[in-house]
Amino acid sequence: MPEDGALCGTFFMNGDVACAEGAISAGCRFFAGYPITPATEVAERMSERLPHVGGIYIQMEDEIASMNAILGASWAGLKAMTSTSGPGFSLMMENLGLGVMLETPCVLVNIQRAGPSTGLPTMAAQGDMMQARWGSHGSYEIIALVPSSPQEIFDLTITAFNLSERYRVPVLVMSDEAVGHMSEKVVIPRISPKELVSRRRPDGTQEQYLPYKADEDLVPPMAIAGEGYRFHVTGLTHDERGYPVMTVEAQDQLVRRLVDKIRLNKKDIIRYEEVGVEDAEVIVCAYGISTRVARLAVQEARNAGIRAGMLRLITVWPFAEDRIRELAQQVKAFVVPEINYGQIVLEVERCAAGKASTLLVPHMGGGVHHPQTILKAIKEAVQ
Amino acid sequence: MTTPLTVGENTVDSLLRLDRMPHIWCQGCGIGPAVGCFTRAIESSGLDPDKIALVSGIGCAGRAAGYVKLDSFHTTHGRALPFATGLKLGNPELNLVIFSGDGDLVAIGGNHLIHSARRNMDMTVICINNFNYGMTGGQAGPTTPLDARSTTTPYGNFEYPFNVPYLVAASGATYVARWTVLHVRQLEWSIAEAMTKPGFSFIEVLAPCPTLYGRMNKEPKGLDTMHSYQERSVVRDGADPKDVAIDSDGPIVVGKFVDIERPTFWDQWKLLLDRAREKKK
Amino acid sequence: MKLWRTPFDQAEKAIRPAKVLIDKERCKGCGYCVEFCPRGALVMSDELSSKGYTLAAVADESKCLGCGLCDILCPEFAIHVVSNDNES
Numbered sequence: 001m002p003e004d005g006a007l008c009g010t011f012f013m014n015g016d017v018a019c020a021e022g023a024i025s026a027g028c029r030f031f032a033g034y035p036i037t038p039a040t041e042v043a044e045r046m047s048e049r050l051p052h053v054g055g056i057y058i059q060m061e062d063e064i065a066s067m068n069a070i071l072g073a074s075w076a077g078l079k080a081m082t083s084t085s086g087p088g089f090s091l092m093m094e095n096l097g098l099g100v101m102l103e104t105p106c107v108l109v110n111i112q113r114a115g116p117s118t119g120l121p122t123m124a125a126q127g128d129m130m131q132a133r134w135g136s137h138g139s140y141e142i143i144a145l146v147p148s149s150p151q152e153i154f155d156l157t158i159t160a161f162n163l164s165e166r167y168r169v170p171v172l173v174m175s176d177e178a179v180g181h182m183s184e185k186v187v188i189p190r191i192s193p194k195e196l197v198s199r200r201r202p203d204g205t206q207e208q209y210l211p212y213k214a215d216e217d218l219v220p221p222m223a224i225a226g227e228g229y230r231f232h233v234t235g236l237t238h239d240e241r242g243y244p245v246m247t248v249e250a251q252d253q254l255v256r257r258l259v260d261k262i263r264l265n266k267k268d269i270i271r272y273e274e275v276g277v278e279d280a281e282v283i284v285c286a287y288g289i290s291t292r293v294a295r296l297a298v299q300e301a302r303n304a305g306i307r308a309g310m311l312r313l314i315t316v317w318p319f320a321e322d323r324i325r326e327l328a329q330q331v332k333a334f335v336v337p338e339i340n341y342g343q344i345v346l347e348v349e350r351c352a353a354g355k356a357s358t359l360l361v362p363h364m365g366g367g368v369h370h371p372q373t374i375l376k377a378i379k380e381a382v383q
Numbered sequence: 384m385t386t387p388l389t390v391g392e393n394t395v396d397s398l399l400r401l402d403r404m405p406h407i408w409c410q411g412c413g414i415g416p417a418v419g420c421f422t423r424a425i426e427s428s429g430l431d432p433d434k435i436a437l438v439s440g441i442g443c444a445g446r447a448a449g450y451v452k453l454d455s456f457h458t459t460h461g462r463a464l465p466f467a468t469g470l471k472l473g474n475p476e477l478n479l480v481i482f483s484g485d486g487d488l489v490a491i492g493g494n495h496l497i498h499s500a501r502r503n504m505d506m507t508v509i510c511i512n513n514f515n516y517g518m519t520g521g522q523a524g525p526t527t528p529l530d531a532r533s534t535t536t537p538y539g540n541f542e543y544p545f546n547v548p549y550l551v552a553a554s555g556a557t558y559v560a561r562w563t564v565l566h567v568r569q570l571e572w573s574i575a576e577a578m579t580k581p582g583f584s585f586i587e588v589l590a591p592c593p594t595l596y597g598r599m600n601k602e603p604k605g606l607d608t609m610h611s612y613q614e615r616s617v618v619r620d621g622a623d624p625k626d627v628a629i630d631s632d633g634p635i636v637v638g639k640f641v642d643i644e645r646p647t648f649w650d651q652w653k654l655l656l657d658r659a660r661e662k663k664k
Numbered sequence: 665m666k667l668w669r670t671p672f673d674q675a676e677k678a679i680r681p682a683k684v685l686i687d688k689e690r691c692k693g694c695g696y697c698v699e700f701c702p703r704g705a706l707v708m709s710d711e712l713s714s715k716g717y718t719l720a721a722v723a724d725e726s727k728c729l730g731c732g733l734c735d736i737l738c739p740e741f742a743i744h745v746v747s748n749d750n751e752s
Contacts (some may be wrong), residue, residue, distance in 0.1 A: 005418060030473060032465075053658035056652070060465060061498040068462040069469035072438075075456065076473025098459050225454040226477050228433040232400070232449055234457035243403060244449060244457075369434045395741050404690060405740060410717065411694035415739025423736065565700075567736045605694045605739075 001377055005053030006189055007188045015082075015179040016041035018150040018186045019109055020049065025191045027198075028107070029055035030080040032069035032087060037121040038177040039111035040082035043365065063088035070106045075222040075233075079161055083109035085177075086119065089128055089135070096170055097136030101235050101257060103168035103212070103220065105199055106117040107160045110172060111180040114339075124177035125365030126288055126339040132172050133317050139255055143269055144163050144172040146288040150184045156314070160247030162197040163269060166262055168219050176339070178368060185206075193269040201202040202229070211242040211287030212254075218261035220270050231251035262318055271314040272323065276302065280309030282381045284335045285348050287313040289368055294337055295375035307377050314342065324351035333381035337361035357381065397565060398422040398432060398452050406450055408443060411597075411605020413564040413590025414511055418447050420567055421482065421509060424574035435478045435578075438467040440487035442518045443592075444511035447482040461492030464499045467506055475649055478578060479506035485526040485587075486516045489545055493525070500554035500583045502648040507577045507584045512547065513592035521595030530633040532599040546628035551585045552641045558584035559624060560642035563612040564591070573639060582647045591634065600631070671704055682730030683746050684722050690742035695719035696735035703727040706734060 011182045013021070020042050023031070031050060033043040036102035050057040056073075060066040063084050070080035077175045084092060088311040089110045099106055110132070128135075132144045143163050147153035164171040174284050202209050202221040211231040213333065214220040223229040236244035237251045237383070275298065278349060282301075286294040301308035311327065313320060324334075324347075333356055345360040351360055361377045363369050399422065408414050425432055432453055439448035439458035448455040454477075458466045467479045481488070488496050488510050499506070515533050516522040523533040523540050526547060529538040554557045558577050562570040569587060577584035591597055591608035601607045612635065619627075620638040627636040671677070684705070691713060697720050698706045705728040709721035720743075722728075732745045 030469065049622045051656050052663065058468070058472060060468075064462065065465035065468070065495055065498070068458065068465035069472075071458075072466040072469025072471075073473035074469070076477065077468050080469065080473070095459055095462060098462075102456075151428070224474075225436045226434055226474050230452050231435070234449060235459055236457065243400075276486045277514050285394075298603055353519060396744075399741060405692075408739065410692040411696070412739055415741065416696075419736055419738070565737075567733070571736070596737060605696065606699055608732055609696060609699070 005049070006191060008190050009188060011188060012043065012183055013150060013186050014181055014183045015147070015150040015153045015175060016111060017045045017181075018182070019083065019157050019173065019175070020045035021186070021188060022154040023161070024049055024053055025162035026077045026079065026158040028051065028081045029194055030070060030073035030078040030081070031055070031082065032060050032066040033082050034060055034066050034084070036085045036114055037084045038090045039088075039109065039182050041087045041180070042109060042111070046114050049198065050237065063091040064095060067092040067099070067108070071095065071099050071102065071104045074104045075225050076156065078119060079165070081107040083111065085111050085113045085121070086115045086128060087117070089131065089336045093131070093135040096364055097138060097140065099170040100136065100140045100142065100237050102233050103222070103258070104170065105164040105168055107157065107164055107171050108170055108172050109157070110174050112174065112176040113123050120366045121223070122177065122370065124180055124289060124325065124339060125368040126176055126290065127343070128136050129316060129340065129343045131175065132174055133222070139259060140251065141259045142172060142317055143167070143169060143262065143315065144315060146174045146316050147179055148288050148312070149179060150182060150186050150290045153162050154186055154188065155181060158191065158195070160198050165197045167265065168199060168218070168222060169262065182272045189236045193251070206230070208346075210240040211332065212238060213240040214257060214261070217259050266318045269315055269318060270320050271312060272320050273312040275310040275312070277309035277311060277327065279307050280331055281307040282333045282335060283311050283331050284337065284374065284378065285311045285324070285344070286337050287316055290337045290339060292316065293369045293371050294374055296371040297378060299373050301369065301378045306378060306382055313344070317352070321349045323346070323352045324348055325353070328352040328355040333357045333359055335359045335360070335361060335377045335381050337363070337377070339363040339367050339368065340366050375382040394421050395422050396425045397405070398425060400450055403654065404452055408444060409594040411433070411591055411593040412443070413513065413588070413592070413605070414444050414447065416564040416567055417509065417588045417590060418568065420571040421480070421574055424578060427571065428579050430478055430578060431520040435480060437480045437482055438463045438470065440483040440492060442487045442516065443486040443513075445482035445487060446513060449521065452488055455523060455577055455621055460511055461487055461490070461495065463487065464492060464495035464508070468499060468504055470567065471504060471506060479614060479631040480578065481506060481508045483501050483510065484517070485514070485547070486524045486552040489547055489550075490525045496551065500551050500585070502557040502569050503555055503582045505583070505647045507574070509574065510587050511590050512546065512587050513590045513596055515558055515592060515596040517592050521599060522594075531596075531631050533596065534599070544548060544629070546624070546642050547587050548585070548627050549624040552624040555583070555645065556585045556641060557582035557643050561587040561627065561637050562641040563587070563589040563616055563635065564639060565609050565612040582645060620627060628633055638647050679729050681746055682728050684725065684728055684734065685744045685746060686720055686722070687742040688713055688719055689737055690740040691717060691719050692740055694739060695720065695738065696737045700737055701732065701734055705731060
């Protein structure tokens with residue numbers, strides 16, 4: 001193990017553990033969490049590893065407290081993370097909004113399980129995708145990444161920290177039970193400091209510092225507590241000084257910037273993978289664990305003479321709407337397999353805008369699709 | 384915006400955000416004197432204001448974060464304590480003060496209160512207790528005395544309230560005191576003592592709310608409540624917290640009830656680090 | 665009062681003339697300072713502030729011992745008691 005405590009080498013580990021290792025490689029030094037199946041292993045791994053890398057692990061009294069504790073730790077200058085699943089994710093929503101409003105970098109991992117309510121705690125689902133986008137009240141933009149393997153959850157956890165530090169916004173890693181509990185080969189490279197992003201800090205004098213005066217990229221430099229800036233931050237609508245201002249104008253200025261700093265930078269944020277889309281007449285648009293099944297279905301469709309392709313969404317929020325619009329000009333149909341009763345399909349349908357048809361392949365949760373189910377939908381779509 | 388009267392001389396002014404004065408609190412509100420005591424306690428304790436962070440929740444008292452010239456965080460309803468926990472663990476050099484109301488800390492944030500006390504997190508909680516929810520218009524809460532009127536107990540409060548010092552002491556706080564805002568000298572001294580003491584310190588501050596609670600309970604002016612504090616309060620340092628419950632017209636026991644030593648979360652964390660290193664070898 | 669000897673800390677404890685400054689923009693007229701001044705040096709005036717509150721005012725500055733209770737009790741941070749040494 002290198003001196004900084006990050007692992008390096010090739011390992012056989014499950015997605016939850018890989019997520020924790022990704023966080024440590026990304027420089028995460030604070031974890032607050034609460035046990036919940038199937039995300040518990042992330043917390044367990046962090047409790048074991050953080051003491052050895054100069055970090056702090058704390059088990060809070062609930063998920064509400066966990067979310068707040070990572071916001072606090074972030075304002076003390078640490079990279080901070082929490083992990084949870086459906087019920088805990090719901091509890092975190094209010095303070096996810098606080099993170100957005102205070103522009104606090106942090107990472108929230110959701111190892112999704114089937115709901116509603118307690119649902120199927122030990123079985124996979126992708127039912128929180130719209131909650132990830134709209135779960136907290138008010139208008140805002142958020143970043144959500146969806147890994148499809150233990151290797152990718154490792155990689156994307158690092159990306160999540162980088163994006164959250166870059167844009168001062170909570171970033172969600174929307175994994176699921178299948179990826180979380182799946183053990184596979186994970187290659188952990190030596191991460192050089194150059195690959196890691198840290199929030200920009202103010203360089204002006206303390207008297208002149210305005211906590212919410214944004215630079216050209218709409219992201220304000222961030223002071224941390226205890227450095228003498230004596231700043232004030234509030235969940236109330238505020239001006240550049242961070243002071244509450246209860247006016248329509250202040251609301252417009254602030255919320256517009258919070259949304260725009262993500263929307264105008266979406267080229268930098270959005271990631272996707274394309275397989276055989278060049279000549280495709282039908283595209284399977286999938287994300288997370290569903291892509292692994294979809295890949296097989298697309299292959300079988302090709303074998304059967306159907307020009308099928310796949311668009312694998314890695315960044316789900318902000319949504320890859322420009323790319324879907326382009327592809328809609330070319331294809332007959334989009335097939336959207338997801339382990340819920342239709343969430344991301346609504347976005348695909350919106351962007352296809354009638355130019356191509358969309359076909360949902362739902363799964364109510366507790367498992368993954370059978371490749372034949374998706375294949376059947378592909379065949380149906382091209383008829 | 385008003386200009387300070389004595390620039391550089393007055394402790395209170397140098398630790399206030401003068402560009403936000405006058406504040407939003409009503410005539411006769413007790414939060415102002417408590418904020419004043421806090422700022423003077425910083426001065427008298429000799430602590431570096433740059434290393435003090437103030438965290439508030441939501442409500443009238445929660446607005447204190449916006450008026451003090453410190454690193455100050457106005458968080459969500461009830462969540463000041465877990466936010467402060469993250470802040471403290473992220474930078475153990477910070478002196479954390481949580482300034483919030485009874486509804487915020489004891490009702491919606493009650494779970495965080497008992498757990499922060501249990502962990503003996505090194506922080507000072509100043510809990511303004513005005514017996515009701517002021518910001519939302521005077522509703523009853525878990526500290527509203529039995530039979531008291533509020534906008535949601537028009538026939539009198541039928542629920543038994545918390546004895547807050549008893550709750551916090553039982554949960555493991557190492558410093559527990561209660562004062563009213565009439566006891567300004569004692570309160571200032573108590574806050575200074577709490578801020579310099581390691582571990583979880585809790586100070587309940589009874590404060591008049593003439594606009595809402597007072598108006599509905601035969602104390603329509605702040606002065607009426609102050610007079611009632613003058614008549615009813617009994618200083619009993621070292622009183623057993625179980626004997627200090629407040630009813631609507633009985634004596635109000637004030638004083639320092641608990642001042643004990645117990646390892647803090649951070650002390651325990653350092654022991655854990657040794658254990659972790661030991662196991663690794 | 666006649667003392668049989670001069671106390672060693674007399675200079676320190678001597679009553680100093682003090683000046684009570686009341687910020688009329690901040691005062692909301694709660695009356696705490698007037699009510700609890702141990703010397704009765706303050707009074708509620710007839711004057712209204714720009715926001716319509718009845719203002720507290722100094723009635724008799726010579727009564728003030730500079731204890732500062734009005735200052736620390738004021739919910740509005742509107743009263744500052746300053747030493748008047750330089751002027752006397």
